[in-house]
Amino acid sequence: GAVVSQHPSWVICKSGTSVKIECRSLDFQATTMFWYRQFPKQSLMLMATSNEGSKATYEQGVEKDKFLINHASLTLSTLTVTSAHPEDSSFYICSARGPSGWTDTQYFGPGTRLTVL
Amino acid sequence: GQQVMQIPQYQHVQEGEDFTTYCNSSTTLSNIQWYKQRPGGHPVFLIQLVKSGEVKKQKRLTFQFGEAKKNSSLHITATQTTDVGTYFCINQFYFGTGTSLTVIP
Numbered sequence: 329g330a331v332v333s334q335h336p337s338w339v340i341c342k343s344g345t346s347v348k349i350e351c352r353s354l355d356f357q358a359t360t361m362f363w364y365r366q367f368p369k370q371s372l373m374l375m376a377t378s379n380e381g382s383k384a385t386y387e388q389g390v391e392k393d394k395f396l397i398n399h400a401s402l403t404l405s406t407l408t409v410t411s412a413h414p415e416d417s418s419f420y421i422c423s424a425r426g427p428s429g430w431t432d433t434q435y436f437g438p439g440t441r442l443t444v445l
Numbered sequence: 446g447q448q449v450m451q452i453p454q455y456q457h458v459q460e461g462e463d464f465t466t467y468c469n470s471s472t473t474l475s476n477i478q479w480y481k482q483r484p485g486g487h488p489v490f491l492i493q494l495v496k497s498g499e500v501k502k503q504k505r506l507t508f509q510f511g512e513a514k515k516n517s518s519l520h521i522t523a524t525q526t527t528d529v530g531t532y533f534c535i536n537q538f539y540f541g542t543g544t545s546l547t548v549i550p
Contacts, residue, residue, distance in 0.1 A: 362538055371448075371533065372488065372540045421487055433478070434538070436487040 331355055332424050334437035341412055342445055349407045349440045351422030357402035358424035362434065363395075366419040378405050412444045449474075449534055449541040457547045464524050466544035468517040468534035475537070477517045479508060482543075483530040491519075491532075524548045 331354040341347050351361055360379050364372040376397050378384040384397035396408040405424075409416055419441050423434040449470045458464050468477065476495045480488035492501055494510035494517060501508045507520040521528055526548050534541040 364540075369545075371543045374538055374540070377538070423488075433490050433493065434488075434535075436480075436489070439487050 330433075330435045332358075332422065332435045332437040334422055334440050336440060337438060338441040338443075340443045340445065343413050344411055346408055346410045347412055347442060349409075349420055349422075349442075351405045351407070351424070351437050353403045353424040353435070356424075358405075359402065360425045361399055361405040362423045362425070363397060363405075363407050364421045364423070366421060366439075372421060375407075409442065412442070414444045417442055417444045448539055449477075449536050451532075451534060451541040451544050453544055454542065455545045455547070457549060458524050459549050460526060461523050464521045464528070464546055466519050466532050466546075468519075468541050470515050470536060473514050474517075475514075477510060478535045479517075479519055480533045480535060480540075481530050482533065486530075488533060521546075526550055 333352045333354055335350045339347055362377055363375045365375050366372045374387050375390045376384045376386045378397045378399035380399050380402050386392045394410050399405040419439050421436055421439040423436045425434050449468050451466060451468050456464055476493055478493045479491040481491055482488045492508050494508055497514050498512045499510040505522045509518045517534055519532055529546060529548050531543045531545045533543045
């Protein structure tokens with residue numbers, strides 16, 4: 329149980345285009361999902377926290393107009409990288425957490441490797 | 446959120462040797478979680494520690510939460526090549542800096 333999927337697993341795009349990444353909790357309802365970014369040989373950096381039905385909370389230094397997050401249902405959150413540039417190339421990982429009181433454990437998706445040319 | 450520091454950043458050990466990574470915070474932690482990320486993979490939950498001085502074991506892995514709840518450690522006894530990966534502690538959804546473990550056969 330507690331499986332999280334991400335789509336696509338990798339994407340290559342041209343500079344200036346937008347890319348949408350989907351994060352789904354397959355066998356549980358996730359009231360809270362998290363989006364992380366990981367550069368090579370570095371730790372995961374929390375970008376934003378999204379709660380179903382409300383606006384995402386972005387970490388300091390993360391541009392909310394560039395990284396659009398939508399958490400429209402209890403099983404789906406999307407991250408859209410708008411007007412992507414080469415410096416946005418990174419490994420993007422989402423995680424999902426169950427309803428309050430269920431567990432604090434995060435279940436991570438397999439990640440999406442974004443390359444912007 | 447304040448990032449938790451981990452040491453060492455990298456560790457190379459001979460297979461069969463022990464390994465320990467330490468997680469340190471300047472503030473008191475409500476709980477701490479440990480995750481493992483294999484090369485090219487995603488983080489996988491290992492354990493959560495909540496109580497002061499708590500010690501938990503999973504086969505060859507021993508996790509400890511400090512009395513002051515400001516530090517934690519993960520100790521692996523008799524490492525195996527399958528232990529290769531980066532070990533992260535997490536506080537309130539903020540990842541520590543990680544310790545990358547290489548096991549030399």
